[in-house]
Amino acid sequence: MKKIITVLSLVFTLALSFSLAGCTKTTTVGILQLVTHDALDACTTGFEEALADGGFVDGDNIVIEFRNPEADSVALNSYASELVRSCDIVLGIATDAAVALKNARENEGSDIPILFTAVTDPVAAGLVTALDVTDNNVTGTSDASDVAKQIQMVKKILPNATEIGVLYHSSEVNSQVQATAAQTEATSQNLGFETWTVNEVSELNATLTAISNSDIDALFLPTDNLVASNIQTIADAMIDAGILTVCGEESMTTKGGCVTYSIDYAALGVQTGEMAVEILNGKSVAEIPVGNGLSDLLVVLNETSLTAIGLNPDTVRSALQGN
């Protein structure tokens, strides 16, 4: 028992002498970024820029406490509690971080405003009641992409296209939702629509052959785990067949797909930072609905893949510019 007390007191003494994080009277803004990642880093930078533009400068009239748990769940929860206890407003970047902050606030019985960004489905994550009902002192920006906009690219690039298809993993509910949205948009544009699903990776090659032999002009690839992890194989097969691939997100395009509209995470960060400025200036969180990045979409092209199917990347770019 004595030993336990010794260890306990040793740890607490250590804690006292290393008291680095602290809050005095100046407003403290906490940022909890789940993990180091280009997109998430861009969010942080954009957020800080917008704060500065709004008159809140780190080290001047506010203190910014930045924490990155590198996706370690223990560190994530500890940082979340620490920030909630010591800050006046907090930002969670990525779903896990935002949820951890909201949970820490609930457990601490605190009522500080929470902002989030880079969260795809804030309603399902339990962060907000609805995208336009932010009644629990939480708001922010969503990085959900818009399937309809991705499908609209097909006719801009290939004005004579008559039929498109979609490929996804049959057991992913989330991919099914995207496929249905894609079909709705294709129908409204008078495009024929065909669906291919695979149950497991071993079926992929046979399915790709079937797609190559079909009449489609373009293939939509949703943000599906199976598709994303086999994107090179899929992209190569489509290039051989001369079919345009429209991807659900950026990394699938850089790994071999042809085109996509990507969320501009820096702009998303700026948008969230502007919300923080409004809140710090006294606006109620309930008056700020959840924002999205659909007005700042970036065109992402894979020039090699486009050239390989006989399209000129510059022509494609100018056709897509201005949404």
Next chain:
Amino acid sequence: MLEIEHAKKTFNLTNNPLDDRIALDDLSLSVKEGEFVTIIGGNGSGKSTLMNAISGVINLDYGKIMIKGIDVTSIDEHKRAKYLGRVFQDPNLGTAPGMSIIENMMLAYRRDKKKGLRWGFDKKLRTKFAESLKTLNLGLDTRMDQKVGLLSGGQRQALTLLMATLSKPDILLLDEHTAALDPKTAKLVLSITDLVVKESKITTLMITHNMKDAIDYGTRLIMMKEGKIIFDVSGDEKKTLTKEDLLKKFDDDGDANIAL
């Protein structure tokens, strides 16, 4: 008490049938109640296999084993335990090292009883166990709450022996239980064995490497070779038996692999 009929057991050492080792070769044995049988034989003569077959560690390829008239040939090892008390060659095998002496004895006491969610310690039994431990004269009665892992090999074997007879078994199986001990301790454990067996008149089978012990102890002696019983002597004939007789018996069968 114990009836073994035409027991056969072959071990397949490799996939090649030529390498098969016959451990029990159509062995039949009948042991009467109260008999103390000593078993000798060279390495690989099948004496340990015989013990393992009786206790259910291995299943016979052919044959039948009956205890008290009950056919136990295909009964699981743990279910056969209610008839049998066992002491092994390795002193580590007979006890649970991480449990105290009293806990080990409680387990042994319930060997032939159904186990339920009753509390495992019975205060009344404690004094009874302490008295049993006193008879060993090893001072264990004052160390009942110590872990068995702290005991010496000899102490463990003595304890295992006591545990095997705590709840009187129908048959006591002793598988070279003194072979791993120093001569002095071995002698002590053997004298305890003799005392316990004689006192409670338990039917006993004891494998030994020591011919002198095989002659000095027990009421019947069996010699095994290549899975068969080649010599079986009891009564007055056993009392007058000498080491030379046994050696001659070994020599007659041309076995160079004798143990003294």
Next chain:
Amino acid sequence: MLVLAQTGWQIVTGIALDTFSSGLPYAMLALGIFLSYRILDFADLGAEGSFTLGGAVTAVLVYSGVNPFIALLFASVAGFFAGSVTGLLCTKLKIPALLSGIITMTALFTINLVIMGIYKAQTSSQPFNILTSNTNYITTSIGNRFYYSLYAFFNSTLGLSWFKPLYSAILLLIVITVAVMIIVYYFYGTEIGMGVRATGMNGVMARAQGIDTDNMTILGLAISNALISLGGGLSSQVSGSTSSNMGVGVLVIGLASIIIGEAIVGRKTFKRNLIAVVVGAIIYYMIISTVINTGLLEPHYLKLLYAVLIVVVLVISHIKKNKKQVIGGNGLARD
């Protein structure tokens, strides 16, 4: 100076709160792993699956309106069955222990996804972004936690406005942990419980004493996994979220807790060993939350810290053991 002292106090209370609220669910996990690893001498890799299973079952049931305490009970029952499967694979089908655990863990990965899919199918309408969202993720709102009613009682009924939900969580976690320790202590002192312990220490002896070692192994693993699942359920309740990979690495946490506890508290008796495991888990979390709360180390060094911690404790306990042997002069052949 006053400000510094205040900040220091804030950090200390922060560490204490984090330690108990995160540490106690892992103490439950460590108790479960102790029951398989130490008592049955069975390295059960299924633990990682059972932990997530507990979290998933609790979250889905609570989401469907089941009382959180009953949900936690069901989580334990689910773990009990998962452990039985590992035991059956190992004893009846004669699959090696390590492999049996791996098989259960692999199967549980899919089962957990299916369980969590029940929730996902009800809530999801938005397409996901692989970059930033975990597709298998359930959040539990504060009103659905096992400690909410106690918090409401203190906060609303008694009018104690300073009383945080976290305090009620810690109070209940202590009660649950102590209750489980008492139940485990008593069970392992019963006739059957002693049979399980004997099976783990010496199977030959156990069978010779009429103990069905196969059934005892299955039962022991079932109880172990029930506690691990309960730990997962508690953890997902306190952290408010369940993810399909929450079990990754918990085996190491459990083993580290056991080793630390045994080095500090000792393992002389079964009772002491149980206390050691819980204390070990708390100390493990105290060290980690101290490091995190004070900013001593960047989080990406955490995994290295875990490894160093285990090595240090192992070395210390080894030195202690050697010292004892020299003094006592009692060379132990076996531990």
